[in-house]
Amino acid sequence: METTVKLQQVSKSFGKKTVLSEVNLSIEKGQIYGMIGPSGAGKTTLVKMIVGMDTPNEGLIEVLNTKMPNLSMLQQIGYMAQSDALYNELTGGENLRFFASMFKMGREEQKQRISYAAGLVNLTHELGKKVSAYSGGMKRRLSLAIALIHDPSVLILDEPTVGIDPELRQSIWNELTRLKNSEHKTIIVTTHVMDEADKCDMLAMVREGRILTSGSPEQLKRQYQVESLEDVFLQAGGQQS
Amino acid sequence: MRIRALIRRICEQLLRDKRTLALLFLAPLLVLSLMYYLFNHTGNAADAKIGAVNLNPKIVEMMQQQGMEVISYEKADKDILVNEHLDALLEMQDSKIHLILKNSDPSQSKALQMKISQAAAAISNFSQNQGNAAPNLTFTTDYVYGSADTTYFDTLSPILIGFFVFFFVFLISGIGLLRERTTGTMERLMSTPVRRGEVIIGYLVGYGIFAFIQTVIIVIYATMVLGMNMAGSIWYVLLTNLLLAFVALSLGILLSTFASSEFQMVQFIPIVIIPQIFFAGIFPLDHMAAWVQVIARIMPLYYGADALKDVMYKGLGFGDIALDLGVLVLFAALFIVLNILALKKYRKL
Ligand SMILES: Nc1ncnc2c1ncn2[C@@H]1O[C@H](COP(=O)(O)OP(=O)(O)OP(=O)(O)O)[C@@H](O)[C@H]1O
Numbered sequence A: 001m002e003t004t005v006k007l008q009q010v011s012k013s014f015g016k017k018t019v020l021s022e023v024n025l026s027i028e029k030g031q032i033y034g035m036i037g038p039s040g041a042g043k044t045t046l047v048k049m050i051v052g053m054d055t056p057n058e059g060l061i062e063v064l065n066t067k068m069p070n071l072s073m074l075q076q077i078g079y080m081a082q083s084d085a086l087y088n089e090l091t092g093g094e095n096l097r098f099f100a101s102m103f104k105m106g107r108e109e110q111k112q113r114i115s116y117a118a119g120l121v122n123l124t125h126e127l128g129k130k131v132s133a134y135s136g137g138m139k140r141r142l143s144l145a146i147a148l149i150h151d152p153s154v155l156i157l158d159e160p161t162v163g164i165d166p167e168l169r170q171s172i173w174n175e176l177t178r179l180k181n182s183e184h185k186t187i188i189v190t191t192h193v194m195d196e197a198d199k200c201d202m203l204a205m206v207r208e209g210r211i212l213t214s215g216s217p218e219q220l221k222r223q224y225q226v227e228s229l230e231d232v233f234l235q236a237g238g239q240q241s
Numbered sequence B: 001m002r003i004r005a006l007i008r009r010i011c012e013q014l015l016r017d018k019r020t021l022a023l024l025f026l027a028p029l030l031v032l033s034l035m036y037y038l039f040n041h042t043g044n045a046a047d048a049k050i051g052a053v054n055l056n057p058k059i060v061e062m063m064q065q066q067g068m069e070v071i072s073y074e075k076a077d078k079d080i081l082v083n084e085h086l087d088a089l090l091e092m093q094d095s096k097i098h099l100i101l102k103n104s105d106p107s108q109s110k111a112l113q114m115k116i117s118q119a120a121a122a123i124s125n126f127s128q129n130q131g132n133a134a135p136n137l138t139f140t141t142d143y144v145y146g147s148a149d150t151t152y153f154d155t156l157s158p159i160l161i162g163f164f165v166f167f168f169v170f171l172i173s174g175i176g177l178l179r180e181r182t183t184g185t186m187e188r189l190m191s192t193p194v195r196r197g198e199v200i201i202g203y204l205v206g207y208g209i210f211a212f213i214q215t216v217i218i219v220i221y222a223t224m225v226l227g228m229n230m231a232g233s234i235w236y237v238l239l240t241n242l243l244l245a246f247v248a249l250s251l252g253i254l255l256s257t258f259a260s261s262e263f264q265m266v267q268f269i270p271i272v273i274i275p276q277i278f279f280a281g282i283f284p285l286d287h288m289a290a291w292v293q294v295i296a297r298i299m300p301l302y303y304g305a306d307a308l309k310d311v312m313y314k315g316l317g318f319g320d321i322a323l324d325l326g327v328l329v330l331f332a333a334l335f336i337v338l339n340i341l342a343l344k345k346y347r348k349l
């Protein structure tokens, strides 16, 4: 197995407030790696540092054996932020094309990627509409399409399915699974939805800036001797306090 | 090309925002027209510096009583006036008085003209009462800059044009970028392999296109419709305004880093913009305290307005505005470098 993302003793603080302390992680190629944990635990801070948008105060982060932050590595990473960051005055199609042109790709490839990504999130017929006229879920889907636009080998999705209806959520997860299986992409997702966490190959429980425990969903359930991940979440939290 | 995509996106965004476009292109014309009809005032002749050639000592005495400084010279020509920093030069031959006015402040010229002719009239009254033959003085007037038709607005207008370009470009680029920061698109942009320098160049050129169109519209309107003085080349006016727009652009983008909402961006206007208009030459700074003049020299608009006045009013050429333009380029370069550094907030690379 190949390691795509590696964190060693990573700590991060904002001013005096320590947000992450001594995080160690190792994420294999072709895995869907889930991060769960209460609000404010530090998940977003963690994934942002993996993308290289922030630097840790201590420790080492490597993506594809390259120390982050690294500019050319961003060509390999697709990042979907927790909030929809879209140009509201532009249409969905223009948003996609703009972000596509930030990456290295040919004109023909760009067209193909745009229609692929739009099709994946079911927005093909809405691309001509201004984003300001989109519903919340449509914006979320467009955000996801933008993260996929340059065919990255590492996908980092911060709560990707918030505000998306169950049917579309399922089709997105099916696609994520397909990307993992047939294209061997590494996918990191943060989520608060436990049945999504169940679909991950590996899970990490983040709480107060530490990784409490990690393992496959089955391992975690066995470790805490409970039936559902929901209970794992509650138990792990209870143990701490 | 990433920069091209950035420029294209900025254009698409702005073109769809009709209100902002109207603010950028029409508001300056409206305000300029209003100012045009408002400005008409009389200036102050006291503390003017005047050269005198062969002038009747009684007239000199009366002028000194008015507070003017009178210095005697051998002969009267425009070179002496400019080199000796005089406001006016008076020459008397027999009963003819020839007046040369520098006219860099037309309201002062009007006041000077009035005071001098009053003094001359008093002299002829005086000699009449003495029973002598009235000397019956005649006046001729000449101007170094402008003409008898010059109004205060003619010297004000170059400053106003520079100010509008500066103000509206500052506001629109600052708020445009602020929106990008608050909606998170800036962060998203920085998660792509785009370089920080590319982002800044894209912004400068994207907004620069609109700033250029605005400058052209304002200059054409001011000269063709309002009939403002355009003694020098219109190309130097465009060049100066374009540089001024670049300074405003980079400053607007930079200051948006320190604002967290549109409201906070607007708060910069009284601090950063309003003082500049006062120090840019609306009030002549020559007679003010040294510290006031130092403050004026840290303001970009001071240099822009100086160059615009030189070209539009005095009709000077490139050699005379090169220093001003150079300072503007330095300002822009400084702000651009600071901008590239400020983007580190989003990505440490
Ligand atoms: N730029 C910042 N400056 C100061 N504190 C910050 C900053 N970003 C995050 N924090 C703090 O770091 C902690 C972790 O935030 P983070 O966004 O990583 O949480 P999260 O696990 O993603 O939460 P959620 O599930 O609600 O998205 C929070 O307490 C937050 O207040």
Ligand SMILES: [Mg+2]
Pocket (backbone or CB within 6 Å): A043, A044, A045, A082, A158
């Ligand atoms: Mg978060």
